[in-house]
Amino acid sequence: MMLPTTTVGSFPKPAYLVKARTLFSRKKISQNELKELEKEATQEIIKLQEDIGLDILVHGEMERGDMVTYFAERLEGFGISGLVRSYGNRYYKKPIVKGKIKRNSSIALEMFQYAQSLTPKPVKGMLTGPYTMCDWSFNEYFETRRDLVLNLAEVVHQEALDLDRAGAKYIQIDEPAISTRPEEIDLAIEAMKIVTNGLKAKTVSHICYGDFTTIYPKILDLAVDQLDLEFANSDFTNLEIFRTPAFTKEVAVGVVDVHSHEIETKEKVKDNIKKVLNVFPLEKIYIDPDCGLKTRTLKEAEAKLRVMVEAAKEIREEMSAAHVRKECCEIEKTH
Amino acid sequence: MLKTTVVGNYPKITEDRSAPNLRSALNKFDQKKISKEELEKVYQETIKRVIKEQEEAGVDLITDGQIRWDDLVTPFARNIEGFKIGGLIRFFDNNAYYRRPIAKSKLSFKDYSTVEQFNFLKQNSIKKVKAVLVGPFTLARLSKDEYYDDEDELTLNLAGILRKEAERLEEVGAEFIQIDEPCLCFSPEKIDLVDQAIKIVADGLKAKTFLYLYFGEIKDLIPGVFGFQVDGIGVDLISRPENLDLLLESASDKELILGCVDGRNTKPEKEEELLSLFERVTQKISDEKIYISPSCGLEFLPHSSAMAKLKTMVQSVRKFNHTEDD
Numbered sequence: 001m002m003l004p005t006t007t008v009g010s011f012p013k014p015a016y017l018v019k020a021r022t023l024f025s026r027k028k029i030s031q032n033e034l035k036e037l038e039k040e041a042t043q044e045i046i047k048l049q050e051d052i053g054l055d056i057l058v059h060g061e062m063e064r065g066d067m068v069t070y071f072a073e074r075l076e077g078f079g080i081s082g083l084v085r086s087y088g089n090r091y092y093k094k095p096i097v098k099g100k101i102k103r104n105s106s107i108a109l110e111m112f113q114y115a116q117s118l119t120p121k122p123v124k125g126m127l128t129g130p131y132t133m134c135d136w137s138f139n140e141y142f143e144t145r146r147d148l149v150l151n152l153a154e155v156v157h158q159e160a161l162d163l164d165r166a167g168a169k170y171i172q173i174d175e176p177a178i179s180t181r182p183e184e185i186d187l188a189i190e191a192m193k194i195v196t197n198g199l200k201a202k203t204v205s206h207i208c209y210g211d212f213t214t215i216y217p218k219i220l221d222l223a224v225d226q227l228d229l230e231f232a233n234s235d236f237t238n239l240e241i242f243r244t245p246a247f248t249k250e251v252a253v254g255v256v257d258v259h260s261h262e263i264e265t266k267e268k269v270k271d272n273i274k275k276v277l278n279v280f281p282l283e284k285i286y287i288d289p290d291c292g293l294k295t296r297t298l299k300e301a302e303a304k305l306r307v308m309v310e311a312a313k314e315i316r317e318e319m320s321a322a323h324v325r326k327e328c329c330e331i332e333k334t335h
Numbered sequence: 336m337l338k339t340t341v342v343g344n345y346p347k348i349t350e351d352r353s354a355p356n357l358r359s360a361l362n363k364f365d366q367k368k369i370s371k372e373e374l375e376k377v378y379q380e381t382i383k384r385v386i387k388e389q390e391e392a393g394v395d396l397i398t399d400g401q402i403r404w405d406d407l408v409t410p411f412a413r414n415i416e417g418f419k420i421g422g423l424i425r426f427f428d429n430n431a432y433y434r435r436p437i438a439k440s441k442l443s444f445k446d447y448s449t450v451e452q453f454n455f456l457k458q459n460s461i462k463k464v465k466a467v468l469v470g471p472f473t474l475a476r477l478s479k480d481e482y483y484d485d486e487d488e489l490t491l492n493l494a495g496i497l498r499k500e501a502e503r504l505e506e507v508g509a510e511f512i513q514i515d516e517p518c519l520c521f522s523p524e525k526i527d528l529v530d531q532a533i534k535i536v537a538d539g540l541k542a543k544t545f546l547y548l549y550f551g552e553i554k555d556l557i558p559g560v561f562g563f564q565v566d567g568i569g570v571d572l573i574s575r576p577e578n579l580d581l582l583l584e585s586a587s588d589k590e591l592i593l594g595c596v597d598g599r600n601t602k603p604e605k606e607e608e609l610l611s612l613f614e615r616v617t618q619k620i621s622d623e624k625i626y627i628s629p630s631c632g633l634e635f636l637p638h639s640s641a642m643a644k645l646k647t648m649v650q651s652v653r654k655f656n657h658t659e660d661d
């Protein structure tokens with residue numbers, strides 16, 4: 001199908017789950033009680049995506065807080081994270097590397113399998129990339145950042161292999177930090193080769209906070225089949241850089257802005273889709289929001305996705321109608 | 336004797352659940368659950384705690400921890416006519432963000448940004464205190480210019496506005512004023528412009544003035560930056576370890592702030608390593624001219640780590656000075 005629709009990964013957590021997470025952190029409810037609620041919420045998110053009509057689903061990350069901390073807290077070698085402010089009144093628990101990183105059991109597998117069991121549509125397996133894991137952690141153990149990144153790459157590779165063996169059609173390894181230090185892009189590329197080595201699944205990497213000018217076309221060397229990029233938030237001003245040299249991978253294009261409360265109109269989103277049709281080959285384009293939806297309310301997230309899916313559908317119909325007209329013309333001409 | 340100072344910001348919240356919590360107070364204020372006065376009380380309690388922690392650690396020259404600042408630029412931009420505050424942008428190579436000021440029209444002084452904060456610091460501290468200003472070039476470079484279309488003109492205009500702030504700080508009793516210019520490290524070709532801008536801000540002030548350069552290298556700024564019209568230069572020896580050799584090779588009569596405790600990583604410093612660094616430096620430069628400090632503000636660290644690092648820093652300096660009983 002042309003222009004399949006998907007999302008980047010996270011969905012907003014329902015109020016009962018937010019509350020349960022607080023209670024769990026205060027040791028007022030058990031791990032099992034929390035897990036039941038995470039599964040309940042996952043079920044709702046899968047159902048919502050089917051209802052909206054998305055083509056490739058995500059499990060919604062109901063069990064995760066921060067995308068780096070979630071994995072760090074489940075890996076050997078990381079110590080207890082400390083609270084650090086990122087901006088305004090927002091804080092995150094920044095992991096601390098205290099020793100060699102080892103994985104004792106699968107981390108992402110269980111929730112992936114659960115979510116995939118609920119739907120015949122493909123669900124993406126979601127991982128955080130080794131470069132971002134390193135960049136968003138303190139390092140008290142490794143001599144160099146490279147040593148840490150390559151150790152993390154091995155661990156994320158094991159996670160990816162588990163998802164692959166469990167039948168994931170798509171495995172997404174997010175690297176939002178990749179544009180932070182353009183001088184380290186070769187390291188991020190080296191690490192991704194380790195992560196995706198030998199996978200059967202289609203691989204995706206989401207990159208955001210982007211000044212793509214500093215990392216394009218180098219980023220085309222990242223060992224994934226698809227790059228998932230944000231465009232709507234910057235009003236597509238960065239689109240032109242992808243013309244030369246030509247983009248060689250599949251691309252998932254962010255056509256709705258996840259940082260604004262405002263729901264885009266269908267016409268606006270259709271315009272956005274038309275803009276990218278001029279730059280990327282049609283058969284390589286996927287349609288999705290700019291970034292994870294967890295900072296929106298569930299209502300806003302749903303409304304944005306409905307508009308997006310509807311806009312993609314209309315563009316598809318317009319294009320096949322145009323295609324039919326063109327064929328008719330050609331038939332007339334030959335006669 | 337070596338002295339100690341800090342660069343500026345400090346963690347706003349602690350792991351201690353019984354301490355006043357600015358984070359939750361700000362959340363409650365946003366949800367209209369507490370009044371402006373109640374929020375103000377938490378601000379003041381927090382700043383007093385931060386002052387006390389630096390004093391108890393034994394730092395000689397302290398700040399208020401910039402507890403009321405969201406970032407380095409918006410506290411100033413909000414008080415400059417002609418700036419609008421824009422979206423979030425990554426702050427250098429940190430996983431931390433600032434709101435980008437946008438110059439929409441001619442910029443002019445609207446109100447003082449830090450004078451009341453400085454007064455509060457002075458009244459509540461028994462130590463020497465330092466005021467901190469964003470540098471005019473760094474403020475210009477981190478902003479979006481939709482009016483001047485000329486970074487030099489924007490920088491010099493901002494320098495004039497910051498001059499007013501510096502003069503007022505001096506009037507209310509500031510004896511130490513630090514100007515942060517991290518952006519200069521990444522654009523050494525702008526050194527003449529920044530020299531001119533710093534002159535506008537600091538010329539003729541009686542207060543002792545420092546220029547602090549963190550996150551970057553000083554290779555192409557030496558010896559030029561030693562000709563700047565300030566009393567001292569602060570250098571980050573962690574982000575760029577080679578900065579130390581550059582300093583030691585150059586002769587200057589300026590005072591120095593040496594950022595040699597990592598403000599961006601929790602890994603604890605070793606006392607013996609700091610001591611050998613102090614040895615090395617004081618063989619070339621008189622210890623009377625040197626302040627030891629973290630490499631940048633401490634807010635990139637969790638509170639417990641920030642505090643531990645301050646203690647290690649002061650203890651090492653005391654050991655070096657043979658004043659351990661202080």
